[in-house]
Amino acid sequence: MFIKTVRGWEIPERDATPESLMLGRRSLLAGAAGAALLATPFAARAQGAPRNPKYDAGRELTPERDVTTYNNYYEFGTDKSISRAAQKLPVSPWSIKFEGMVGTPRTVDLDDILKKVQLEERVYRHRCVEGWAMTVPWTGFPMRDLVSLAGPTSGARYVVMVTLADPKTMPGLRSPTFEWPYVEAVTMAEANNDLAFIATGLYGKTLPKQNGAPIRLVLPWKYGFKSVKSIVKVTFTDKRPTTFWQGIQPQEYGFWANVNPEVPHPRWSQATERLLGAEQRVPTRIYNGYGDYVAGLYAGMTNEKLFV
Ligand SMILES: Nc1nc2c(c(=O)[nH]1)N[C@H]1C(S)=C(S)[C@@H](COP(=O)(O)O)O[C@H]1N2
Numbered sequence: 001m002f003i004k005t006v007r008g009w010e011i012p013e014r015d016a017t018p019e020s021l022m023l024g025r026r027s028l029l030a031g032a033a034g035a036a037l038l039a040t041p042f043a044a045r046a047q048g049a050p051r052n053p054k055y056d057a058g059r060e061l062t063p064e065r066d067v068t069t070y071n072n073y074y075e076f077g078t079d080k081s082i083s084r085a086a087q088k089l090p091v092s093p094w095s096i097k098f099e100g101m102v103g104t105p106r107t108v109d110l111d112d113i114l115k116k117v118q119l120e121e122r123v124y125r126h127r128c129v130e131g132w133a134m135t136v137p138w139t140g141f142p143m144r145d146l147v148s149l150a151g152p153t154s155g156a157r158y159v160v161m162v163t164l165a166d167p168k169t170m171p172g173l174r175s176p177t178f179e180w181p182y183v184e185a186v187t188m189a190e191a192n193n194d195l196a197f198i199a200t201g202l203y204g205k206t207l208p209k210q211n212g213a214p215i216r217l218v219l220p221w222k223y224g225f226k227s228v229k230s231i232v233k234v235t236f237t238d239k240r241p242t243t244f245w246q247g248i249q250p251q252e253y254g255f256w257a258n259v260n261p262e263v264p265h266p267r268w269s270q271a272t273e274r275l276l277g278a279e280q281r282v283p284t285r286i287y288n289g290y291g292d293y294v295a296g297l298y299a300g301m302t303n304e305k306l307f308v
């Protein structure tokens with residue numbers, strides 16, 4: 001009986017119920033078998049997290065198969081077909097270092113972090129600077145909760161997040177073109193914005209390795225490269241760091257990287273985007289359509305290249 005309930009969650013949503021019915025179905029589950037479900041260790045990284053209805057993506061979900069087989073994860077290779085290679089990623093045990101301007105620098109087990117946060121599901125649009133897009137039900141928790149667990153000091157201005165760099169399992173690390181580890185950063189205000197999300201699952205399941213298991217960032221108003229995967233270190237600093245892509249090609253990739261259809265990348269127009277799994281191009285919107293949440297963050301920053 002219990003096993004059956006859990007299996008229900010594993011049906012890809014495109015095969016199950018339309019998005020609009022999903023919330024109702026989940027609330028029902030939460031009421032009935034839900035109590036038992038939430039109390040089990042299976043709930044730890046994804047299953048049973050209620051969908052937050054505040055974030056309506058206004059688009060069909062991208063089929064799970066596309067989300068999990070069309071990836072950017074350069075540590076495993078430069079093309080989109082790294083999902084098999086990424087299965088070598090060692091994800092357990094996993095811990096995260098809190099460093100720099102924090103009250104107490106320390107290393108914390110991911111499991112201990114997960115005991116202190118409330119998991120929820122959010123459906124977000126994702127826009128890659130290469131011109132493709134997807135719509136994904138992520139499970140996770142607000143980034144501000146990670147920030148508050150880390151305990152930055154009052155002088156901290158940026159949150160820097162670093163991906164695992166494991167030469168034994170990541171063939172991409174042999175490429176001299178890139179300076180590993182992959183690193184990204186946001187301001188404290190961005191990290192504390194409602195939209196900034198830390199994901200530990202997608203489609204109601206534990207996050208697949210190719211999507212950045214066991215814990216990654218999701219910033220839906222920025223180009224996808226800001227959403228760093230497989231985070232092992234979070235550093236707080238008062239100096240803006242050089243991030244991974246910026247370090248390689250500063251004319252093409254900036255620090256802010258907010259989505260804007262009117263500011264072309266040197267190699268790609270940003271006016272439209274291709275929806276994965278849907279043979280369709282649609283117009284791109286400023287801040288990927290999330291301006292109501294984030295435009296205020298950038299008010300008055302006239303000297304900054306906000307959209308590269
Ligand atoms: N560590 C790491 N994080 C990364 C990347 C990467 O190559 N390595 N690629 C980024 C880019 S360009 C995008 S579009 C998204 C892709 O996430 P997905 O594979 O889950 O779709 O991850 C981002 N995070």
Ligand SMILES: [Mo]
Nearest residue numbers: 128129224225
């Ligand atoms: Mo991307």
